[in-house]
Amino acid sequence: MKEALQKAVREALESGKAKATVILVEKDGELMPRLVTKPDDPAIDSLYSGDRRYPTASFVVMLQPVITGDIAVPVRECDRRMLFELSKRNQVDLERLVLLGTPCTQEVADACGCDHPFTADDIAIAPSLASPADPLPLPEALQSNDPAEKLAFWMGEFERCIKCMGCRNVCPMCFCNDCALDNLDLVSAESKPPEIPIFHLIRAVDMADRCVDCGMCEAICPAEIPLRQLYRQARQIVKDAFGYEPGVSEEKSPVEMLGEPTELAGMEEGFRTGQIPAE
Secondary structure, three states, X not given: OHHHHHHHHHHHHHOOOOOEEEEEEEEOOEEEEEEEOOOOOHHHHHEOOOOOOOOHHXXXXXXXXXXXXXEEEEEOHHHHHHHHHHHHOOOOXXXXXXXXXXXXXXXXXXXXXXXXXXXXXXXXXXXXXXXOOOOOOOOHHXXXXXXXXXXXXXXXXXXXXXXXXXXXXXXXXXXXXXOHHHOOOOOOOXXXXXXXXXXXXXXXXXXXXXXXXXXXXXXXXXOOOOHHHHHHHXXXXXXXXXXXXXXXXXXXXXXXXXXXXXXXXXXXXXXXXXXXXXX
């Protein structure tokens, strides 16, 4: 995979398709992004192509306003979905990106329960390495039909939170200038660990129509809270109600276009559209 990625990066620069390319390099055991503009840049020889993740999409959001010309970006499918979703929210210009699709290994797909471990053929730089994996099983408590049991499970998980903000800071889909988690009317600045469940519910609601299930939030969490399961359930609510899937659906999020509660066909009463009780 490393040779295929090196070749794709050099070809993008040599052909003029891209004025610059984002690559990852490893230094002192940590991944960091690097911008290369010449095909003979020695950094390309040592680019990282392994299984570890990095929020490359966030780096692209910062780069585009200051780089003239197109930028080539190596992407896994979840990275591509992030950039697609970010483009719908006016955070990136997809027409100025040259996407270099890199496949995930079967090990990564199985660990994530991922059903999309490869990119589309039109951007892929190498054949797929994995088949879609089975979804990860829900914890036993979340399989229960008892809401109290589910609530007790999540409250127990949230109690381990130390409010490090890693889940927010690593997430490319968290780009708001005014974050609700910084709103002192909602989350006290002195609440370390945070008040529960409001802290995590705020993020879950925010992720319901944004999360592309990359898993970086869960990977970085020092308390090992199963955030991926939380956001998957939030996403499912939006999918069931509106048929919308972040990073996949072509249209903009219907949540972004909601009006006043009185316009939501009964949802102000706690019912989904089409499920309004008879008068």
